[in-house]
Amino acid sequence: xxxxxxxxxxxxxxxxxxxxxxxxxxxxxxxxxxxxxxxxxxxxxxxxxxxxxxxxxxxxxxxxxxxxxxxxxxxxxxxxxxxxxxxxxxxxxxxxxxxxxxxxxxxxxxxxxxxxxxxxxxxxxxxxxxxxxxxxxxxxxxxxxxxxxxxxxxxxxxxxxxxxxxxxxxxxxxxxxxxxxxxxxxxxxxxxxxxxxxxxxxxxxxxxxxxxxxxxxxxxxxxxxxxxxxxxxxxxxxxxxxxxxxxxxxxxxxxxxxxxxxxxxxxxxxxxxxxxxxxxxxxxxxxxxxxxxxxxxxxxxxxxxxxxxxxxxxxxxxxxxxxxxxxxxxxxxxxxxxxxxxxxxxxxxxxxx
Amino acid sequence: xxxxxxxxxxxxxxxxxxxxxxxxxxxxxxxxxxxxxxxxxxxxxxxxxxxxxxxxxxxxxxxxxxxxxxxxxxxxxxxxxxxxxxxxxxxxxxxxxxxxxxxxxxxxxxxxxxxxxxxxxxxxxxxxxxxxxxxxxxxxxxxxxxxxxxxxxxxxxxxxxxxxxxxxxxxxxxxxxxxxxxxxxxxxxxxxxxxxxxxxxxxxxxxxxxxxxxxxxxxxxxxxxxxxxxxxxxxxxxxxxxxxxxxxxxxxxxxxxxxxxxxxxxxxxxxxxxxxxxxxxxxxxxxxxxxxxxxxxxxxxxxxxxxxxxxxxxxxxxxxxxxxxxxxxxxxxxxxxxxxxxxxxxxxxxxxxxxxxxxxxxxxxxxxxxxxxxxxxxxxxxxxxxxxxxxxxxxxxxxxxxxxxxxxxxxxxxxxx
Numbered sequence: 110x111x112x113x114x115x116x117x118x119x120x121x122x123x124x125x126x127x128x129x130x131x132x133x134x135x136x137x138x139x140x141x142x143x144x145x146x147x148x149x150x151x152x153x154x155x156x157x158x159x160x161x162x163x164x165x166x167x168x169x170x171x172x173x174x175x176x177x178x179x180x181x182x183x184x185x186x187x188x189x190x191x192x193x194x195x196x197x198x199x200x201x202x203x204x205x206x207x208x209x210x211x212x213x214x215x216x217x218x219x220x221x222x223x224x225x226x227x228x229x230x231x232x233x234x235x236x237x238x239x240x241x242x243x244x245x246x247x248x249x250x251x252x253x254x255x256x257x258x259x260x261x262x263x264x265x266x267x268x269x270x271x272x273x274x275x276x277x278x279x280x281x282x283x284x285x286x287x288x289x290x291x292x293x294x295x296x297x298x299x300x301x302x303x304x305x306x307x308x309x310x311x312x313x314x315x316x317x318x319x320x321x322x323x324x325x326x327x328x329x330x331x332x333x334x335x336x337x338x339x340x341x342x343x344x345x346x347x348x349x350x351x352x353x354x355x356x357x358x359x360x361x362x363x364x365x366x367x368x369x370x371x372x373x374x375x376x377x378x379x380x381x382x383x384x385x386x387x388x389x390x391x392x393x394x395x396x397x398x399x400x401x402x403x404x405x406x407x408x409x410x411x412x413x414x415x416x417x418x419x420x421x422x423x424x425x426x427x428x429x430x431x432x433x434x435x436x437x438x439x440x441x442x443x444x445x446x447x448x449x450x451x452x453x454x455x456x457x458x459x460x461x462x
Numbered sequence: 463x464x465x466x467x468x469x470x471x472x473x474x475x476x477x478x479x480x481x482x483x484x485x486x487x488x489x490x491x492x493x494x495x496x497x498x499x500x501x502x503x504x505x506x507x508x509x510x511x512x513x514x515x516x517x518x519x520x521x522x523x524x525x526x527x528x529x530x531x532x533x534x535x536x537x538x539x540x541x542x543x544x545x546x547x548x549x550x551x552x553x554x555x556x557x558x559x560x561x562x563x564x565x566x567x568x569x570x571x572x573x574x575x576x577x578x579x580x581x582x583x584x585x586x587x588x589x590x591x592x593x594x595x596x597x598x599x600x601x602x603x604x605x606x607x608x609x610x611x612x613x614x615x616x617x618x619x620x621x622x623x624x625x626x627x628x629x630x631x632x633x634x635x636x637x638x639x640x641x642x643x644x645x646x647x648x649x650x651x652x653x654x655x656x657x658x659x660x661x662x663x664x665x666x667x668x669x670x671x672x673x674x675x676x677x678x679x680x681x682x683x684x685x686x687x688x689x690x691x692x693x694x695x696x697x698x699x700x701x702x703x704x705x706x707x708x709x710x711x712x713x714x715x716x717x718x719x720x721x722x723x724x725x726x727x728x729x730x731x732x733x734x735x736x737x738x739x740x741x742x743x744x745x746x747x748x749x750x751x752x753x754x755x756x757x758x759x760x761x762x763x764x765x766x767x768x769x770x771x772x773x774x775x776x777x778x779x780x781x782x783x784x785x786x787x788x789x790x791x792x793x794x795x796x797x798x799x800x801x802x803x804x805x806x807x808x809x810x811x812x813x814x815x816x817x818x819x820x821x822x823x824x825x826x827x828x829x830x831x832x833x834x835x836x837x838x839x840x841x842x843x844x845x846x847x848x849x850x851x852x853x854x855x856x857x858x859x860x861x862x863x864x865x866x867x868x869x870x871x872x873x874x875x876x877x878x879x
Contacts, residue, residue, distance in 0.1 A: 177841035447584030
């Protein structure tokens with residue numbers, strides 16, 4: 110036995126281990142794609158990553174993040190960009206483009222006409238992938254009768270006592286606070302551009318602050334609801350859909366003042382794998398491929414030609430379904446691209462008090 | 463005056479004075495020791511000291527404005543009054559903005575100014591777009607008409623200061639201070655002030671956790687040290703198993719235990735002790751409990767190690783001389799354990815200062831410690847200067863406390879076993 114385990118034997122064993130399958134180093138034909146994890150990334154895996162890898166034999170390596178563009182900045186500064194394609198929301202796409210963090214896209218390489226995309230969802234540095242929305246949801250087992258139906262109910266601690274979950278960011282919350290305070294949607298962003306408007310929004314949030322549990326990752330919202338830690342929570346609609354469909358929870362979504370927004374594919378500036386990145390984005394932009402994602406999660410496609418391909422049973426759950434669009438309050442991504450920094454600091458200070 | 467005559471000098475077998483031989487041997491030993499430590503030392507320098515120094519350097523480095531608005535900064539050199547700068551500055555500014563718009567670097571400067579002037583980001587970018595269309599003067603009028611922000615001398619003062627290669631802005635901001643137009647330092651006001659509270663909170667939580675681990679750990683260490691080996695080994699495994707479990711797993715376990723519908727609340731309700739669930743999670747209580755649980759072995763093990771070296775005959779001797787049990791413990795046993803206590807408590811205290819994940823997972827928004835804000839500035843805001851300044855202040859404060867501790871207890875008096 111010791112003869113086999115002698116120095117030569119160990120060397121041979123080591124070399125053999127290096128060539129074992131599974132220990133593959135990053136090859137030239139692999140892409141690192143970064144997204145938001147949880148049910149959303151699961152749906153992307155099934156509808157984009159796996160079929161793309163099968164069709165082109167380019168390996169997809171996935172990573173997760175919670176929107177931290179700082180990592181992109183760090184990579185660019187170190188001149189060692191490992192991320193190839195990132196899924197960002199609208200404000201980060203605008204912000205990243207302004208900061209010079211993202212490649213300006215050559216729409217010719219993508220092969221889809223820009224006009225085909227939902228109005229307001231194409232940018233120089235980004236191509237839209239899904240429409241998602243921030244809604245609030247409750248557990249129908251808790252509210253068997255007289256459930257909350259409007260945004261004002263979310264802020265009404267008398268009628269609906271209990272903890273609420275909110276996204277740990279002023280994004281979306283300030284608009285909801287103003288609208289619950291009686292401001293019509295058309296005036297919300299104008300008001301938020303004034304210091305008085307922002308003060309008013311924070312004052313309204315103060316009325317529920319003691320009852321709020323703050324979530325930071327998309328998967329936390331349905332988790333809090335499921336744990337019974339909150340009676341209602343804001344969430345990205347697809348995560349609630351996933352909890353209902355895959356995990357059998359009895360959650361209901363309130364679509365009143367849903368905050369429609371879009372997610373985009375972007376390419377960090379200077380990535381070495383740019384050709385493959387374009388191949389992936391072109392693949393993901395195909396209307397039939399895009400519509401395929403609705404099989405797994407209730408986020409809407411942004412390509413006009415994708416609509417007929419959408420599964421009929423998912424259509425009513427999409428943010429863009431006519432039933433759900435009645436009181437839609439879309440996000441002004443430019444406002445957030447410009448003001449996130451200052452408002453986040455104010456929000457943090459407010460939270461810490 | 464030591465007289466060394468030929469007879470007095472001690473020599474070795476080959477006639478060389480012992481002194482020289484000794485020195486040579488000691489030197490060889492020292493070189494060998496340095497040789498053994500050198501790889502580790504280099505490793506720490508390269509992977510620890512150098513990167514941290516680069517990052518700390520960012521807390522004073524301020525290159526954005528100087529790099530991208532060179533003409534403006536040059537023109538501002540002649541601005542010494544308290545009124546608005548002259549036309550030349552605005553002209554230079556327009557020229558600089560044309561350049562930054564071309565290079566897509568307007569956002570970088572806008573963001574740097576936005577740190578100090580809330581809302582400046584979008585207005586700066588708007589000015590950049592407008593500057594592209596400004597062919598000829600008067601530039602001052604053009605900018606002022608575009609946005610009243612450009613008619614605020616304070617803004618230009620901030621730009622002027624940001625044009626210096628090094629800045630103290632981040633440090634003052636980390637202590638909730640800022641400079642006014644004349645350069646005097648004042649408080650940022652209640653709406654903005656966060657960090658001084660955060661620092662107090664960080665040191666406060668670390669102190670409470672240290673005290674809690676000491677109060678819980680000392681009796682257990684005593685038990686482990688005085689039990690016969692067979693029993694103490696078994697109990698030691700109960701201490702070490704959690705110690706070897708991942709920190710994240712333990713924190714998540716506390717999350718599950720302390721939820722409103724969690725194990726603790728459900729048990730108390732089952733026993734009929736409470737009707738409504740206790741608010742345990744997302745509070746200072748849960749933060750401290752989880753941190754104490756995680757830090758307990760760090761305090762306990764050094765104390766245990768030192769206790770193991772104390773011979774039981776000391777206390778027996780004291781008792782035989784007439785001391786009561788508590789007196790013997792307090793005057794004979796406890797002083798000998800102080801080196802272990804000192805080591806364990808210092809370890810726990812300094813480790814607790816840097817906690818991030820545990821308060822983030824089980825604490826509420828008002829329980830976040832300094833590292834949370836460092837991570838926030840690095841990841842969300844991408845303001846590495848501010849993150850670095852916060853970290854540097856924590857480092858210096860820890861260093862000061864360590865030296866004070868050293869004065870009181872003495873590093874040589876700390877033992878890990």
